[in-house]
Amino acid sequence: MAILVFVESAEGKIKATSIEAVAYAYQLGDAVTAIALGDVEKSELEGLGKYGAKKVLHAADAKLNQPVIQAYTNVLIKAMEDEAADILVLANSSLGTPVAAKVAVKTGASLASNVVSLPDKSAGFAVKKSIYTGKAFAWVELTNPKKVIAIRKNAVDIKEVSGNAAVTPYTVQLSDSDFAVKTLSTEKATGEILLPEANIVVSGGRGMKGPEHWSILEDLAKALNAATGCSKPVSDMGWRPHHEHVGQTGVKVAPQLYIAVGISGAIQHLAGVNSSKCIVVINKDPEAPFFKAADYGIVGDAFEIIPKLTEAIKAVK
Amino acid sequence: MKILVCITHVPDTTSKINFKDNNTKFDPTGVQFIIGPYDDYALARAIEIKEATPGTTVTVLNVGLADTEPTIRKALAIGADDAIRVNADPADSFFVATQIAEHAKTANYDLILMGRESIDYNSGVVHSIVGEMLGIPSVSPVMKLDIEGTKAKLAREIEGGKESLEVNLPFVAGCQEPIAEWKIPNMRGIMSARTKPLKVVEAKAVDSGYKIQKFELPPPKGAVKMIPADNVAQLVTLLKTEAKVL
Numbered sequence: 342m343a344i345l346v347f348v349e350s351a352e353g354k355i356k357a358t359s360i361e362a363v364a365y366a367y368q369l370g371d372a373v374t375a376i377a378l379g380d381v382e383k384s385e386l387e388g389l390g391k392y393g394a395k396k397v398l399h400a401a402d403a404k405l406n407q408p409v410i411q412a413y414t415n416v417l418i419k420a421m422e423d424e425a426a427d428i429l430v431l432a433n434s435s436l437g438t439p440v441a442a443k444v445a446v447k448t449g450a451s452l453a454s455n456v457v458s459l460p461d462k463s464a465g466f467a468v469k470k471s472i473y474t475g476k477a478f479a480w481v482e483l484t485n486p487k488k489v490i491a492i493r494k495n496a497v498d499i500k501e502v503s504g505n506a507a508v509t510p511y512t513v514q515l516s517d518s519d520f521a522v523k524t525l526s527t528e529k530a531t532g533e534i535l536l537p538e539a540n541i542v543v544s545g546g547r548g549m550k551g552p553e554h555w556s557i558l559e560d561l562a563k564a565l566n567a568a569t570g571c572s573k574p575v576s577d578m579g580w581r582p583h584h585e586h587v588g589q590t591g592v593k594v595a596p597q598l599y600i601a602v603g604i605s606g607a608i609q610h611l612a613g614v615n616s617s618k619c620i621v622v623i624n625k626d627p628e629a630p631f632f633k634a635a636d637y638g639i640v641g642d643a644f645e646i647i648p649k650l651t652e653a654i655k656a657v658k
Numbered sequence: 659m660k661i662l663v664c665i666t667h668v669p670d671t672t673s674k675i676n677f678k679d680n681n682t683k684f685d686p687t688g689v690q691f692i693i694g695p696y697d698d699y700a701l702a703r704a705i706e707i708k709e710a711t712p713g714t715t716v717t718v719l720n721v722g723l724a725d726t727e728p729t730i731r732k733a734l735a736i737g738a739d740d741a742i743r744v745n746a747d748p749a750d751s752f753f754v755a756t757q758i759a760e761h762a763k764t765a766n767y768d769l770i771l772m773g774r775e776s777i778d779y780n781s782g783v784v785h786s787i788v789g790e791m792l793g794i795p796s797v798s799p800v801m802k803l804d805i806e807g808t809k810a811k812l813a814r815e816i817e818g819g820k821e822s823l824e825v826n827l828p829f830v831a832g833c834q835e836p837i838a839e840w841k842i843p844n845m846r847g848i849m850s851a852r853t854k855p856l857k858v859v860e861a862k863a864v865d866s867g868y869k870i871q872k873f874e875l876p877p878p879k880g881a882v883k884m885i886p887a888d889n890v891a892q893l894v895t896l897l898k899t900e901a902k903v904l
Contacts, residue, residue, distance in 0.1 A: 446787050480874065
């Protein structure tokens with residue numbers, strides 16, 4: 342069973358979520374080929390061998406430096422064909438999910454996104470996916486011979502194996518219609534850990550009392566190597582940018598550790614975080630509903646607790 | 659201009675989710691159904707465009723059984739001109755997208771809008787599938803959409819930021835906040851919605867290669883461990899040795 346994995350990159354480096362996708366593919370079957378598009382460092386591509394890729398195709402065409410969904414789709418369709426791959430694995434993302442859908446239409450594959458575990462092959466080929474914004478799961482049988490699987494963060498434990506992957510240049514004829522959606526500009530936070538990819542997330546709510554108090558959360562996030570998030574009221578009031586809004590209608594996260602500060606825990610917020618492995622809630626209101634969904638809780642003043650917590654974290658690192 | 663807005667009929671965001679029949683069916687007991695919140699943004703933006711552009715019509719489409727009609731009427735009350743209900747259980751993304759594409763392929767819409775994802779199955783792929791089936795571009799999640807003649811300027815949210823895009827009409831967009839403010843139907847809208855056309859069509863049979871076997875609820879959360887505010891060191895120790903997340 343040949344598996345193709347689409348790996349995303351940012352600033353020349355393979356994204357952590359894509360490394361997970363390679364590890365997922367390796368645990369799913371044997372012959373794993375990864376494909377990267379645009380400008381990526383060669384050592385990064387070779388390094389995918391450590392997660393189980395035997396071979397890495399690199400479509401380095403400069404036109405692919407921008408993540409253009411239609412062009413990426415057509416490169417992946419061609420690569421699945423050339424590699425005789427039955428399964429395409431990739432990470433759910435603003436790029437990966439639409440590409441997965443389009444590839445599935447064109448190749449006649451069964452499609453599942455938000456997949457949270459390896460398939461159960463005891464009765465057909467069934468994957469578990471997150472539904473109702475993390476409030477439930479569905480086991481879905483993918484019955485077509487070809488399958489496209491978009492995985493959510495922490496769908497699988499990463500196991501390292503030995504060996505480098507062989508990197509092969511890969512060319513595909515691109516046409517103008519692949520670039521029908523023109524990218525005029527991209528605004529992207531650089532040098533910070535992105536929320537959907539972070540292992541630890543520090544989030545603030547209305548209890549932070551104003552955007553000027555975010556620096557204590559940022560210090561804590563820095564000490565933990567974490568991303569910062571916020572509740573919906575905070576992004577609605579413009580205290581923080583929309584891409585930091587965690588919840589039902591914002592970003593859904595599944596980190597190892599989620600620290601919520603001054604967030605009461607409305608059900609819509611919980612829906613965005615309930616896949617976190619461990620939740621810490623810090624709130625001055627002992628009745629805050631978030632405590633019911635937490636693993637650890639502290640009742641108290643965030644402005645006193647957070648700087649102390651940051652110091653305590655630094656002390657053990 | 660002709661705009662199609664595809665809406666879902668989904669449990670309210672505060673709903674507790676339960677299943678019945680040996681975990682094979684959603685249990686709607688006590689659940690209130692709403693227009694999907696993302697679809698509501700798409701609809702609101704469509705109505706704004708209609709208000710700003712004379713001669714624009716907005717059609718809403720829902721794939722659902724007869725129980726979704728109150729939700730469709732609400733969309734008409736918000737300002738859509740007419741509606742189509744494809745009479746079928748919206749089994750999966752491929753099935754729903756096929757029904758939308760089947761209707762849209764002969765209807766010549768300039769713009770097909772919907773939410774970035776439904777809040778029940780969260781797959782977030784219907785807009786992409788519809789675009790691919792119709793051979794037109796699709797963009798999601800769109801947080802800003804401005805029509806400029808035969809083109810549109812869009813902002814799409816990406817991890818940690820956004821892209822500004824330009825695309826020719828027609829295209830499909832999966833929408834999210836802050837593309838528009840949700841609209842609440844007024845009394846006149848509610849009255850006129852009763853007589854607006856709502857056409858029911860039968861679904862096209864589709865083999866999606868996708869079969870839901872069963873549903874599952876997450877395991878119940880254990881009790882929260884409270885830590886005194888003056889002992890943050892204890893929290894750090896627990897995160898390290900007990901939860902093993904540091």
